[in-house]
Amino acid sequence: MTALAVEGLTGGYAAADHVVKGVSFTVAAGELLCVIGPNGAGKSTVLKLMTGLLRPRAGRVLLGGREVTGLAPRAMIEAGLVLVPQERNVFGTLTVEENLVMGCFLDPRRARARMAAVTDRFPLLAERRRQAARTLSGGQRQILAMGQALMSEPRVLLLDEPTAGLSPKAAADLFALVRATADSGVAVLMVEQNALQAMQASDRALVLVDGRNAHEGPAPALACDPGIRRMFLGGRGAGSMDATGTYREPHP
Amino acid sequence: MPEALAQALINGVIAGTILAVPALGFTAIFAVLNYPNFAIGALATVGAYAGWVGNTALGLPMVAALALAFSATAVAGLVVQWAAVKPLESAGALMMAIASLAAGLVLENALRFGFGNDLRGYDLPLLRDWRFGEFRVGPQQVQNFALALAAMGMLWAFLRYSRTGRAMRAVADNRDLALLRGVDPARVAAVTVAVGAGLAGMGGMLVGLDTSVDPLVGTRLVLSIFAAAVLGGLGSIPGAVAGAIAIGVAEEVAVLAFNPAYRLVVGFVVILAVLTLRPAGLFGARAS
Numbered sequence: 001m002t003a004l005a006v007e008g009l010t011g012g013y014a015a016a017d018h019v020v021k022g023v024s025f026t027v028a029a030g031e032l033l034c035v036i037g038p039n040g041a042g043k044s045t046v047l048k049l050m051t052g053l054l055r056p057r058a059g060r061v062l063l064g065g066r067e068v069t070g071l072a073p074r075a076m077i078e079a080g081l082v083l084v085p086q087e088r089n090v091f092g093t094l095t096v097e098e099n100l101v102m103g104c105f106l107d108p109r110r111a112r113a114r115m116a117a118v119t120d121r122f123p124l125l126a127e128r129r130r131q132a133a134r135t136l137s138g139g140q141r142q143i144l145a146m147g148q149a150l151m152s153e154p155r156v157l158l159l160d161e162p163t164a165g166l167s168p169k170a171a172a173d174l175f176a177l178v179r180a181t182a183d184s185g186v187a188v189l190m191v192e193q194n195a196l197q198a199m200q201a202s203d204r205a206l207v208l209v210d211g212r213n214a215h216e217g218p219a220p221a222l223a224c225d226p227g228i229r230r231m232f233l234g235g236r237g238a239g240s241m242d243a244t245g246t247y248r249e250p251h252p
Numbered sequence: 253m254p255e256a257l258a259q260a261l262i263n264g265v266i267a268g269t270i271l272a273v274p275a276l277g278f279t280a281i282f283a284v285l286n287y288p289n290f291a292i293g294a295l296a297t298v299g300a301y302a303g304w305v306g307n308t309a310l311g312l313p314m315v316a317a318l319a320l321a322f323s324a325t326a327v328a329g330l331v332v333q334w335a336a337v338k339p340l341e342s343a344g345a346l347m348m349a350i351a352s353l354a355a356g357l358v359l360e361n362a363l364r365f366g367f368g369n370d371l372r373g374y375d376l377p378l379l380r381d382w383r384f385g386e387f388r389v390g391p392q393q394v395q396n397f398a399l400a401l402a403a404m405g406m407l408w409a410f411l412r413y414s415r416t417g418r419a420m421r422a423v424a425d426n427r428d429l430a431l432l433r434g435v436d437p438a439r440v441a442a443v444t445v446a447v448g449a450g451l452a453g454m455g456g457m458l459v460g461l462d463t464s465v466d467p468l469v470g471t472r473l474v475l476s477i478f479a480a481a482v483l484g485g486l487g488s489i490p491g492a493v494a495g496a497i498a499i500g501v502a503e504e505v506a507v508l509a510f511n512p513a514y515r516l517v518v519g520f521v522v523i524l525a526v527l528t529l530r531p532a533g534l535f536g537a538r539a540s
Contacts, residue, residue: 053428053431053432073431073434074434077432077433077434078434083432085428085429088426088428088429089429090429091425091426091429091430092425092426093421093424093425094418094421094425098418102418102419102430102433102435105419105433105434105435106434148433152434
């Protein structure tokens with residue numbers, strides 16, 4: 001079942017400056033779609049246009065078939081769409097627990113129950129509940145940011161470069177958590193620079209170039225596509241996925 | 253001399269605790285709305301007069317008069333915000349600060365027009381100072397100190413435990429993320445202005461209880477309030493309390509060495525020193 005559909009989304013930071021030029025895609029419930037592309041391709045701008053932080057010039061955003069294009073962020077949360085921004089995605093001076101409560105700001109009566117569910121999924125957050133968010137490591141902050149977003153029990157979760165600045169180990173752990181979140185039934189759209197690892201964790205991938213859909217398909221297939229690897233990943237191409245889903249370069 | 257210094261320290265801690273009340277209002281407004289509201293002095297005067305009217309004309313007890321001072325000043329603060337500051341929001345923090353300064357002058361002169369320039373006193377019983385060996389403390393000083401502590405305690409509980417208080421802290425920390433989590437920044441800004449101005453009004457009344465009420469009672473506090481907020485770190489709530497106590501003590505100790513007319517120089521010196529040596533203040537990161 002399609003949880004999120006984006007049709008011909010167009011817009012940017014200024015009226016005449018369209019960073020995003022007619023992007024379209026769908027994400028099903030329980031599916032993880034990663035959006036990759038070179039710098040300036042419009043990946044993060046797509047998220048801002050979808051969540052009402054920027055006003056789209058054209059196109060539609062549908063959540064479960066209901067149009068939500070251009071709604072204010074508050075209305076987007078109520079409709080079930082939540083964004084985790086790339087930077088400054090937690091309240092540094094608030095404790096971990098307060099950060100989680102802020103994730104349920106519009107429905108405070110459910111905060112206690114939701115917090116129990118989120119800390120069950122991310123036990124680290126329960127261990128550090130009294131700690132100020134600014135004292136967490138980069139990876140822990142990303143987990144808190146995801147936990148905060150999941151507090152409102154979204155149908156669609158948007159992640160903007162969740163592994164930016166993380167060590168390879170922390171990034172791998174985070175991808176596993178994102179994968180588990182999608183497997184729990186949430187539709188996840190993840191914008192990533194760390195393209196290869198992102199595709200390994202995802203069901204499908206969308207490649208954006210110059211604000212437009214360039215390629216789209218099953219993530220394992222795109223990860224092995226020589227053209228894609230040459231364009232964005234710097235690989236030699238024509239490799240294959242092994243049984244664990246890890247890409248293997250061709251033998252020299 | 254050691255006794256005089258110790259007495260100055262006692263007086264300074266009490267004066268600083270009272271100064272912390274309007275300094276908290278000033279720094280809360282700065283933290284959420286990102287501009288220094290220099291109408292805070294005139295708003296303190298509004299509170300001093302509102303409390304005076306409540307106490308002398310309406311016969312209210314001190315705590316009820318303090319609540320009236322808070323409420324009247326909260327309304328006055330919102331009027332200043334909506335009529336003078338908000339229309340200049342797009343012009344930046346400097347223009348908003350200048351607008352608040354102008355609105356403060358209007359408020360101050362409106363009070364002068366309404367109440368005249370005479371000194372007014374609250375309806376308080378005359379009580380002897382309490383003596384502890386070489387030291388003296390006035391019962392009114394102690395009452396004001398306790399009321400200031402109670403006001404700070406209530407503010408702390410509001411910010412820590414209430415949904416609106418948490419939203420205020422969230423907006424002060426990260427406005428964009430707060431918006432993404434469903435907080436209405438305009439509503440939070442209005443609550444912050446009301447609470448901040450209300451605290452300034454309470455502070456004005458507490459100072460008026462200690463001295464007297466005239467149209468400049470709050471204006472005389474502006475430099476000390478600003479110095480306290482800068483010293484603690486603009487936008488930092490614990491910083492405002494620490495800064496206010498430090499300024500209160502420094503002003504009282506300075507009187508031992510210099511003519512009391514130079515008391516206000518302390519504020520200037522502190523602002524200059526902090527901006528030169530540690531622009532972020534003791535607890536702040538925002539000002540850096």
